[in-house]
Each structure stands twice: as structure tokens, then as C-alpha cells.
Amino acid sequence: MKTTIPNRLANRKRQIEDRLDKTKLGDVSKPVLGASNIHYEIADRVHGISHGGIGAFHLLARRIGLIDAIDRDLHLLKMHLPYHESDHVLNFAYNALCNGDCLQDIELRRNDVNFLDALGARRIPDPTTAGDFCRRFDEHRINVLQGVFDDVRIGVWKKQPDAFFERAILDADGSLVGTGAEHKEGIDIAYDGTWGYHALLITLANTGELLRLVNRPGNRPSHEGAADALDRAAATCLAGGFRKVLLRGDTDFSQTEHLDRWDQDDRIRFIFGYDAKANLIDKAYQLPEIAWKPLHRRQAAEPATGPRRRTPNVKDEKVRAHEFETLRLQCEEVAEFNYRPVACHKEYRMVVVRKNLSREKGEVRLIDEIRHFFYITNEWAEDAEAIVLGPDGANGRCHQENLIQQMKAGVHALQAPVDSLLSNWAYMVMTGLAWNLKAWAALVLPETGRWAEKYRADKLWLLGIEFKTFINALVAIPCQIVRQARGIIYRVLAYNPYQPIFFRLLDELQC
16 A cells, blocks of 8 residues: 555544534534535536445456456357447446346446446446347356356455364245246245345355355245255365355255265254244154253344443333233253154254243243244254254354345345346356445455554445445545546545545555
């Protein structure tokens, strides 16, 4: 990093801290928002864009070999007039990075001369051309594109410390992609009456990366195609250097016909939810009372400012006042026993959680209920409580729900803007690349040297933030664009507290 950049960032930080100083209030006799004489003009010589961080992520795509890999392995166009396959794929991802939430938002970028100059492009595909590109995909070519992403991510992983490769945790879940359209090929009605598609997502819990995405009709069960998708994702992780792989999923993904095959590989472990069938409930009731141990869930951490007085639970007061029936958890216990599913040739560990619930109406306690939740696993080293609540336990998979919500409402990848199952599948994969670029940017950041601990915290922060926060911090940076004979200069016009991370990323990419 140029020595002038840290000094200028520090100066801008001091300026904003001075403005936010509560001891310097200035004139309090009138509102703070006092601008009145406002005029607009069109700039003549100075040109800029609001999402100046896009150049850094284009540089990232080039440095990690993504652009070359797409053009080398993905062949959909007979001639390039003028777009290449990488231009089309990145067009979807960059639309999401610039806060676009539909195909039509590409038209905004296409008519922005400064955006085109920032990427060194004469033009980019329009929304109609982008939709036509989606229609060129078949299932094989979609998997080829996902394979390209896998090859690139393995190269990014190679830069990580040895502890990173201890164990890869793969989570599987499905999500409905609804659409009100009536003429989209492949749509069907789901269990809740939603018309549309049912996308399967395989994610890497370690980094939040989207490893595999499979689009299916809306009426297909969650586990359909999951075994193959998990196999592909696990193969990628093992090829990338991970020593162990843990597969996790809810009751829809127990897939007992595949458990023996996965168990034969010493590198693969699994924890799946299991349906509470009558024979399993009978086994749970037959366990001696000594086999049950209390299940202690993690308590919320105390605020850094110290304990605070809790406000009244208004919802609970209303439930009691209106005498609604409700369930309240009294206690939880955990036990285990060996169990062999019908489709398996060996026994596995079945961990069972017993929840003691009370059914109440108003202030009256009506009856107590016992409910059982089962988890099947080939992990024998951990105790039963760790299988449920441990860092890599079954409940850790709940974070995938947040990730899927980010793919829906943040990246806007889980949509169906085109006219067929395969074309919408391609759209989801290409738009979802924006989320992976966020993760790869974090993984590229070095975490060595004098400030290794701080750099490691920055990396974890970038891996864990929401997509909207990521855009506002590292992409929505107003920049002046200056085209020169030897390159393109982005002059940062505004300050935010995350720019030191942004410039460290640039330093790493420009090495």
C-alpha cells in the first residue's frame, strides 16, 4: 500500500471523529439538517460511479483465474460478437454486486458510461441478451460452470493456513423459488401451495461459500439429487486439501441408502436429522432413566456495557391475557443408542433429544408433553451433547437458513426471471457467484505479520457479514474514473471505516 494512503485514511477518520464528537455541538438553535440553497449541475470533465469497489472485484476475478477458467472450459457461443462466456457470467454477478435485484437492472449499468469505463468495456450485454445466454445452458454445461468455480476456489483455498483444512462442514437444504408466471417450463406446486421451483443448496459452513446449486420442480422432495450434490462438494473439499468432511442436513437428508457408502470413507462423517418414527420413540422410552443427561444450551453473552434490565415480554403477556394455548419448554435431556436403518448393513449412533413441554392456556397448565428428536451419525468420538449443540453439531446447521435468506433477499439469486427450469438454474448459479466473490475476497486477505490477530478478525468479519453490509462497505464506494493509456484510475471520493480492509485487499491483488 502506498504510504500516502494510510495517512489520508487516518486524516479522513480524524475528520469524521471530530464531527461526531459529542462535546462539539456547534449551533444548537436550529436543526442540524440545514441545507437549503441546493443546486444540481452536470459534470463536464469529472466522471464517477457510485459502486467504485466493482473494480477491485473485477481485479479479484482476474487474479484468481476465474475469467480465464470460464473462457477455457465453458463453450456456449460459436462466435464472440463481441461477448465471451466470461463477459456474460460476470455480467450477472456484477449486477448483484451493484445492488441489482433483477435482470432489468443490467440496463442501468449498460447505459452508464462511467461504469463501462471503469471495467474497460465498450458495452455489456443487455437484459434480453443475458436471458438468451441463460437459455443456452443444458444440465451438463451448468455443472461444467460449477466445476469451474470449484477449480478456482481450490486455488483460493491453497493460500489458507493449515488449521483451515482440519474439517470441511457441508450443509444441505432446499428452498422454494416462487413465481406467479404461468408459462415457465418445469414449475410445479409445492407442499405449501407455492408454484415455482425447489432449489437445493450445498454450502460450506467454514466460509459460507455456495458449493452446489441444483434447480428442481417445485413439487420435488428436498433430498432429491442431494446425495450426488454432496458427493461432488465433498470431492471438491478433499481435492482442495481438507482432511475431513462432515455432512449435515435435516430429516429430509438422512438418505439411509447412502450412509454405508459414506461411512466406508474414513474421511467422511455425517450428522443428519432422523424422522421420529414409532419404533425409535419406543426405543427412547425403553432407555433407563440413568441414560438421560441434561442438555445445556449456550447462554446469551453479557453485553459489553454490562447487564441491562430486561424489558417486559409483551408478547407473553398478551398470550396469557387472551388465554391462548401455547407450549413452554420445561427441560431438555439427551441420550443415545445404536440403530441400524433398514437400508443399511451396519449400526450407527442414534442421538435422541427429549423435550419436556407443558401445554398451557392463560395461567393454567393443562398437560405435559414429551417430544423426541433424533440424529443419526457415524461420529463416535464426541459426546451426545456435542453432536447436538457442539460447534460442528446438528444445531450449527441452522446458520444455513441465514445464508439462504441472503441468497434470496441480498444477492437475489434465488429468482426465476427466465422461461425454463434449466435457464433459471443457470441464472441462479451465475448470480450466486457474487456471494462467492465476497467469500473469496475474504480468503485472499493475508492474516500474517505484526497485526495478524486484527487481520484474522477482519477476515472473519468479512466472511460473516450480510450481503447488503458487504456492498455498502466494500462496493458502494464513490469513485472518480480516469482512463489513461496504461490503465484505469479509481479515485476514491468518500470515506468509510472499512476502507483499510479494502486497500489491503487491493494490495494483495496487485502483488
